[in-house]
Amino acid sequence: MVTVDGLKPKAVEKPKTAEALAARLSQATRAGEAVIPVGGGRALGMGDPPARFDLALVTTALDRIVDVSPADLTATVQAGVTLEALQAELGKARQFLPLDPFGSPGHTIGGLLATAWSGPLRQRYGTPREFLVGLQVALPDGRLARSGGRVVKNVSGYDLNKLHFGALGSLGVITEASFKVFPRPLFEETVEASEAQFADAWREARRALELKMPPVALELLREPDRHRLVARFAGSEDGVRRMVRELVWAPVAEADFWQDHSRRRADRWVRVAVPPEALRDVLHSLPEAARWWAHPGVGVAYWVDFEAGQVAAVRAAAEAAGGSAVLVAAPPAMKRELGAWGRQPATIELMRRVKKAFDPAGTLSPGRYVV
Amino acid sequence: MGLGPRTLEKLRRAVGRDHVVWDAYDLVIFERDASITGALPDAIVYPANAEEVAAVLEIAAEQQLPVVPRGAGTGLSGGAVTLHGGLALSLARFRRIIEIDPKGRTALVEPGVVNYDLGLEAARHGLFYAPDPSSQKACTIGGNAAENSGGPHCLYYGVTTNHILGMEVVLSDGSVHWVGGEDPDQPGLDLLGVLVGSEGTLAVITKLRVKLLPTPEAVSTLMAAFPSIESASKAVSDVIGHGIVPAALEMMDKVTIGAVEAHYKAGYPTSAGAVLLVEVDGLTESARELTAAIEQILEMDEAFEIRVAEDPAERELLWAGRKGAIGALGHIKPNYYLHDGVVPRTRLPEVLREVGRIGEHYRLPVANVFHAGDGNLHPNILFDLREKGIMKKVEKAGEEMLRACIDAGGTLSGEHGIGLEKNAFMPWIFGPDDLAAMQAVKDVLDPSGRLNPGKIFPPAGQIEPKLIARSGVASEARWW
Ligand SMILES: Cc1cc2nc3c(=O)[nH]c(=O)nc-3n(C[C@H](O)[C@H](O)[C@H](O)COP(=O)(O)OP(=O)(O)OC[C@H]3O[C@@H](n4cnc5c(N)ncnc54)[C@H](O)[C@@H]3O)c2cc1C
Ligand SMILES: Cc1cc2nc3c(=O)[nH]c(=O)nc-3n(C[C@H](O)[C@H](O)[C@H](O)COP(=O)(O)OP(=O)(O)OC[C@H]3O[C@@H](n4cnc5c(N)ncnc54)[C@H](O)[C@@H]3O)c2cc1C
Numbered sequence: 001m002v003t004v005d006g007l008k009p010k011a012v013e014k015p016k017t018a019e020a021l022a023a024r025l026s027q028a029t030r031a032g033e034a035v036i037p038v039g040g041g042r043a044l045g046m047g048d049p050p051a052r053f054d055l056a057l058v059t060t061a062l063d064r065i066v067d068v069s070p071a072d073l074t075a076t077v078q079a080g081v082t083l084e085a086l087q088a089e090l091g092k093a094r095q096f097l098p099l100d101p102f103g104s105p106g107h108t109i110g111g112l113l114a115t116a117w118s119g120p121l122r123q124r125y126g127t128p129r130e131f132l133v134g135l136q137v138a139l140p141d142g143r144l145a146r147s148g149g150r151v152v153k154n155v156s157g158y159d160l161n162k163l164h165f166g167a168l169g170s171l172g173v174i175t176e177a178s179f180k181v182f183p184r185p186l187f188e189e190t191v192e193a194s195e196a197q198f199a200d201a202w203r204e205a206r207r208a209l210e211l212k213m214p215p216v217a218l219e220l221l222r223e224p225d226r227h228r229l230v231a232r233f234a235g236s237e238d239g240v241r242r243m244v245r246e247l248v249w250a251p252v253a254e255a256d257f258w259q260d261h262s263r264r265r266a267d268r269w270v271r272v273a274v275p276p277e278a279l280r281d282v283l284h285s286l287p288e289a290a291r292w293w294a295h296p297g298v299g300v301a302y303w304v305d306f307e308a309g310q311v312a313a314v315r316a317a318a319e320a321a322g323g324s325a326v327l328v329a330a331p332p333a334m335k336r337e338l339g340a341w342g343r344q345p346a347t348i349e350l351m352r353r354v355k356k357a358f359d360p361a362g363t364l365s366p367g368r369y370v371v
Numbered sequence: 372m373g374l375g376p377r378t379l380e381k382l383r384r385a386v387g388r389d390h391v392v393w394d395a396y397d398l399v400i401f402e403r404d405a406s407i408t409g410a411l412p413d414a415i416v417y418p419a420n421a422e423e424v425a426a427v428l429e430i431a432a433e434q435q436l437p438v439v440p441r442g443a444g445t446g447l448s449g450g451a452v453t454l455h456g457g458l459a460l461s462l463a464r465f466r467r468i469i470e471i472d473p474k475g476r477t478a479l480v481e482p483g484v485v486n487y488d489l490g491l492e493a494a495r496h497g498l499f500y501a502p503d504p505s506s507q508k509a510c511t512i513g514g515n516a517a518e519n520s521g522g523p524h525c526l527y528y529g530v531t532t533n534h535i536l537g538m539e540v541v542l543s544d545g546s547v548h549w550v551g552g553e554d555p556d557q558p559g560l561d562l563l564g565v566l567v568g569s570e571g572t573l574a575v576i577t578k579l580r581v582k583l584l585p586t587p588e589a590v591s592t593l594m595a596a597f598p599s600i601e602s603a604s605k606a607v608s609d610v611i612g613h614g615i616v617p618a619a620l621e622m623m624d625k626v627t628i629g630a631v632e633a634h635y636k637a638g639y640p641t642s643a644g645a646v647l648l649v650e651v652d653g654l655t656e657s658a659r660e661l662t663a664a665i666e667q668i669l670e671m672d673e674a675f676e677i678r679v680a681e682d683p684a685e686r687e688l689l690w691a692g693r694k695g696a697i698g699a700l701g702h703i704k705p706n707y708y709l710h711d712g713v714v715p716r717t718r719l720p721e722v723l724r725e726v727g728r729i730g731e732h733y734r735l736p737v738a739n740v741f742h743a744g745d746g747n748l749h750p751n752i753l754f755d756l757r758e759k760g761i762m763k764k765v766e767k768a769g770e771e772m773l774r775a776c777i778d779a780g781g782t783l784s785g786e787h788g789i790g791l792e793k794n795a796f797m798p799w800i801f802g803p804d805d806l807a808a809m810q811a812v813k814d815v816l817d818p819s820g821r822l823n824p825g826k827i828f829p830p831a832g833q834i835e836p837k838l839i840a841r842s843g844v845a846s847e848a849r850w851w
Binding site: 069070071072073074094095116126127129130137139143144145146147149150151152153154155156157158159160161162163165166167171182183184186212213235236237238239242243271273274275276277298299300321322323324326341342345346347348350351353354355357358370371 | 474475518519521525529530532533548549550552553554555556557558559560561562563564565567568569573585587588608611612613614615616653654656657659660661713714715716717742745746747780781782783784785786787788789793797800801802804805806807808809811812813814815816827
């Protein structure tokens, strides 16, 4: 059953083609219905509680891997394909999409792009913003619009891929996406260290990031009695071994730390995102017993299992540092009280004009996103 | 058309008396960029900061004048050409590197800063700015952002859009905004991502915050000579197929090699059908390991000569040949028309064959010098403009070459932009609905349509792709 913040739609539909989805969307627009796109249905709690919800458009029947071309390092999939299905296909040629989102498995590609949800590997590869090369999107008036293409390099026309990435389905429903993919690293090794004091842990993190070949992922995790650092190195074997020697951390305890880590989930979840240099102070402002983990090189931290009363101070610190603290998951009442997104961006008026141009009737996810 | 004295006076008040130019003789300097068409502006204005840009845009709004931003004018798709007259808005006075933040590894720069100069300044902090167009000694960071430019090292490091964190921009209504920033995951729509690559049609960029990267510990450059383009193309696919993405992977064909050797003596064997330049960087161990692996692959693929640069001087020389190739081709013919299609890299051999066939058909020499790793072709048609009626042939040949790229599943431009050169071909790759979505963004950010009109979008009413009638364009190639 699909519900978004406790709200049930009048109808749930699962179109089998992009064309059918677009047609249904335009019908909804004409009928004045409110539509929320649904992928795996795992992150529907992101955003403010919807103002209205008439139709859930489920993308999971758009589950075709359209094209995988190992020698071109490209892949094109429909929006309802799960990340695991795509990775399995790419894995056959020792390639992968460098995306390891929390809350795995089960994410659909459409949901991942709409939420800009990512994981530790963004330290090296960035988010899909950096390797998404093409999109097909169903717009509220029923048109199917493409941007970009299937080749790895392309400056033909405006880069509308970026407009839809992270827009939480507020401008259109993603039906297909093309990516630049990557060869799997030749060699990998993961090491860890622990520090009692936060300041020492932060210094160790900096040291790892300043190595001549920094880790492809670096996590700083607040655990009950320690600050734990975990670094993942990837590259040529000799190079990785030298970095590990220079860092002098210990081999990681778990057999597959990264898989366990990507399966983390929680009912209450804040994402703090600030300029990387400012993260240290913002982490410092978190309550003493807070549970969190962070990408120190990226400027992002995830804080889970908090109380409503604790959020305002952290959000104020993040915003003062020029960033944000977003409630990515929380009970609807808490989101109503605090607002999911925090301070409005300075360019909100421009964003609203873009939203209005794409979705003049307000069909898509009304009330949920920033615009 | 010419501007009235009142308008000129307003402009002079906005940017200073010395910073408005309208003398017919001076306007000619801004008639063209590095592409093959030109048109005269009515005046050139040189504002010095965002407020002055805003004032200029407000005057232009009042007078309904088109405004075309201009960096160094090295663009190859006519982006900086004032197709409909109006104001050429030069960013030449925006040339400060405001700040380099070595800790955060970013720089705050004005758009008129030359790409190479930012590189020099960054190097003093052990850092570098990754996008490296071959024109980097002249082109500006603002122009790079407007075109989303690439360069040889973008294979590994990504293109300009991957290296811009934020920008200050002025919209055609004169409003000033900051888009993007140093904090990741910003709530809201990614306006920065859309503005990069918008070719001066959505906003004037007045400041940029860019990423810098630490200089790699080791760099290894190797040159490999092949009997044919086919064997070199296969080698490109094989290197990537082995899971190696080098920092750069460039190809030059026989015509180019000949011209480069005559001029630079870069050491490319003139008997070769094609030469590859491959560069890997990173840790000393990694560079060594990868170089050895690449050498092995290239040898299996019929490379008959492989040379690894022994020292920085030798590396510089190998690159000088590549980066100066376009100039060196002037030895063959005085004029060139450089194309910029992209194909899936596996389709390179067949598309290059087709490009060669088209050149022969029109009896035009074609030189290929390009970013092979990305499948980004640069067929360069060489000609002498003094030959009567040659332009028609050159344009026709260019159009057919682009068509061959599209037919192979590729795209119109990998880095030089659409501008007025390829806007007529946009319907080859985008349907009316795709273009309408782009137009919606244009209408929001530049409702008046005054910023750089006649670029990117196909001419109004055009259904079938065709070259724009160039007769309306001023003084074609008079200045070559
Ligand atoms: C705040 C937050 C908390 C999370 N917590 C958990 C958790 O506790 N447990 C867990 O397992 N995972 C969690 N995740 C991970 C979540 O699964 C990812 O965000 C994932 O990308 C969602 O994929 P999905 O296919 O399930 O998308 P969905 O949950 O179905 O959709 C996510 C959002 O994207 C929109 N959307 C979906 N498909 C499209 C499309 N094709 N086009 C346009 N918009 C679309 C939806 O309207 C919705 O707003 C969390 C993520 C977030 C952001
Ligand atoms: C020999 C040669 C080699 C080249 N090699 C490469 C290469 O390897 N890779 C590559 O990508 N390109 C290459 N180019 C093309 C060109 O150098 C790039 O497109 C470059 O980025 C243009 O910069 P510019 O400062 O000269 O911009 P201009 O040519 O002045 O302008 C280009 C476009 O940007 C707009 N613009 C300029 N400044 C601003 C601003 N501040 N705000 C808003 N819009 C603005 C203009 O309106 C125009 O549409 C080459 C060109 C030549 C002549």
